[in-house]
Amino acid sequence: GQQLNQSPQSMFIQEGEDVSMNCTSSSIFNTWLWYKQDPGEGPVLLIALYKAGELTSNGRLTAQFGITRKDSFLNISASIPSDVGIYFCAGQLWGGADGLTFGKGTHLIIQP
Amino acid sequence: DAGITQSPRHKVTETGTPVTLRCHQTENHRYMYWYRQDPGHGLRLIHYSYGVKDTDKGEVSDGYSVSRSKTEDFLLTLESATSSQTSVYFCAISASGGTDTQYFGPGTRLTVL
Numbered sequence: 001g002q003q004l005n006q007s008p009q010s011m012f013i014q015e016g017e018d019v020s021m022n023c024t025s026s027s028i029f030n031t032w033l034w035y036k037q038d039p040g041e042g043p044v045l046l047i048a049l050y051k052a053g054e055l056t057s058n059g060r061l062t063a064q065f066g067i068t069r070k071d072s073f074l075n076i077s078a079s080i081p082s083d084v085g086i087y088f089c090a091g092q093l094w095g096g097a098d099g100l101t102f103g104k105g106t107h108l109i110i111q112p
Numbered sequence: 113d114a115g116i117t118q119s120p121r122h123k124v125t126e127t128g129t130p131v132t133l134r135c136h137q138t139e140n141h142r143y144m145y146w147y148r149q150d151p152g153h154g155l156r157l158i159h160y161s162y163g164v165k166d167t168d169k170g171e172v173s174d175g176y177s178v179s180r181s182k183t184e185d186f187l188l189t190l191e192s193a194t195s196s197q198t199s200v201y202f203c204a205i206s207a208s209g210g211t212d213t214q215y216f217g218p219g220t221r222l223t224v225l
Contacts, residue, residue, distance in 0.1 A: 006154075033213060042116075042202050042216035043155070088154060099145050099157035099170055099204075100214060 003027075006089050006103025013079055014111055021087060021106040022073040029091030032065050032072040033100065037086045046087075047074070076108075084110050115139050116217035118203050124223045131190040133220050135203030137183075144186040145170075145204040145214065146178060148197075155202065161186055193224045 006023045013019060023032070031050055035043035047058050049065035049072060056063055062075045072091075076083055086107050090100040115138030125131050135144060143162055147155040147170075157170030159178040167178050175197060177189045190197055203217040 035216075040219075042204075042218050045213055045215065048213050090155075099147070099160050100155075102154040102156070104152065104154040 004089060004091055004101055004103040006106055008106055009104070010107040010109065012109045012111060015079060015081060017079055019076040019079055019083070019108060020073060021089075022071060023089035023091070023103045024071040025091055025101075026070070027091075027093075028069040029093060029101075030069070031092040032063070033090040033092070034061075034063050034072070034074045035088045035090060037088065037105075039085075043088055079108075079110055081110055081112070084108055116203060116205055116215060118201075118217040118220050120220060121218065122221045124225065125193055126225050127194055128192050131193050131222065131224075133188045133201055133222070135186045135188070135217055137186075137203075137205045139205060139207075139215075140183060141205040141207045142183070143206045143208070143212075143214075144180065145206075146176075146186065146188045147202045147204065148172065148199040149202060149219075150199050158188065158201075190222075193222075195224050198222060198224045 004023050004025050033048050034046045037043045047063040052069050053067050054065040060077045086105045088105050089103040092100050117136045119134045145160040146158040149155045156172045158176050161167045161180040179187045201220045204214040206212045206214045
């Protein structure tokens with residue numbers, strides 16, 4: 001099956017810094033999604049990308065769907081304490097009603 | 113937040129016992145999914161449903177069965193639980209599958225002793 005390589009696995013940053021994480025795949029996806037998961041909760045959708053080259057923002061978050069359809073990145077600007085959590089990328093094939101393929105997550109830790 | 117609940121939220125059981133987890137949605141979405149989340153593996157699809165009584169296997173379906181007798185409920189059953197099935201289980205829903213986004217429930221933490 002498809003595999004997503006998400007990096008970095010963890011990030012230790014200072015409050016106010018910008019954050020960048022990415023996902024790459026050996027397969028082409030038609031949709032890229034970015035989720036955030038807080039401890040003890042389910043993943044919450046942050047941004048959905050549907051077209052190659054698409055750049056989408058949601059507040060301080062910006063994500064891009066790579067031109068090759070095999071990668072995506074997520075940037076967080078001016079990080080704040082509530083950004084702490086695990087961020088997952090997920091890819092879906094066109095007509096892929098059979099679910100998402102997830103990366104293994106980036107654990108974001110913010111030091112005051 | 114999408115109207116998705118999971119029950120129970122926590123369960124401890126013994127090896128060899130049957131276990132059923134329930135996912136309930138109030139959104140009338142057609143598609144429902146069960147994932148498990150394990151350290152180092154992210155989320156992996158177990159089974160999914162594309163309508164009442166219509167289900168199919170995902171990446172890690174061995175040892176699991178599902179049923180969907182009505183739109184709002186999707187049940188995941190472990191016929192004979194094993195320690196390798198200790199995990200956090202998430203249900204997700206989407207309106208139309210395909211490229212439609214999925215919304216996740218709060219999860220069930222299952223421990224098999």
